[in-house]
Amino acid sequence: MPISKENYKNFYYGTGSEYYFISKFYMLGYEAYKLNPDVGYDLSVTNKAKEIYEGQEKLDFCVQVKSSIMLKENTSFWIEMENFITLINDPTAVLLLAFYEPVFKVDPKSFDYFYMLSDFPWSDDIDKEIMQQNTMDYHSMSIEERNRIFKFNDFNYEYLWMNSNQINRLNDEAYFYDISRNGKDYKALNINRDRETNDLSIINPKNKCNYGVVPEIRNLYYLVNNCRSKAELIKGKCLWEHY
Secondary structure (H helix, E strand, O other), X not given: OOOOOXXXXXXXXXXXXXXXXXXXXXXXXXXXXXXXXXXXOOEEEEOHHHHHHOOOOOOEEEEEEEEEEOOOOEEEEEEEHHHHHHHHHOOOEEEEEEEEEEEEOOOOOOOOHHXXXXXXXXXXXXXXXXXXXXXXXXXXXXXXXXXXXXXXXXXXXXXXXXXXXXXXXXXXXXXXXEEEEOOEEEEEEXXXXXXXOOOEEEEOOOOOOEEEEOHHHHOOHHHHOOOXXXXXXXXXXXXXXXX
16 A cells, blocks of 8 residues: 555554564564565564474464554554454464554754753753643644654554454453444454553453453563463463453
């Protein structure tokens, strides 16, 4: 799909997330490749080197990456219905939900002589206060206003992974919900992050309650390696509610 002025930044954020996870898999010792053409998945992950040199059992799964900006406490992910059906029916499927929090900073003006002599030099507290207000107004701003005000110096990344059984269980328990836009059907999932504790939870749209996720699905290590919770994770458990 061609990019445009309205969507080109989303393209780069989404592609950046895919390469972020490629790097994570490689750092863990697994091969990860970007799939082309689009077959409903973004990445293919294998353990060929570990299979050859360490005698590990063959591992091969396909990953769909969904990314979303998180400016406040909540964010949501929309998955095209056709792709969602593939995820719940493919035992090799993995869903990666990545949410990135942009780091906003003004230019430090390190070599501006008059700025350094000012009676009121810019401080992190002033910076933080102004950006908090701008963040509240983000979604009501025009693209031009966003580009002028929000200069993303860096990103703080968080993510969750889910295997096919976990996706199926959350769908059966109605955490995923149906939504349509512009004649297209989606499955959506809402995520909440407590800014004080950094705990993540999934919001049940029926009762509006938050249910905390287990720490294993916040780390790719536990997707590709054995751990004491492996059997439960494979069966579809992923929330403290599933204890």
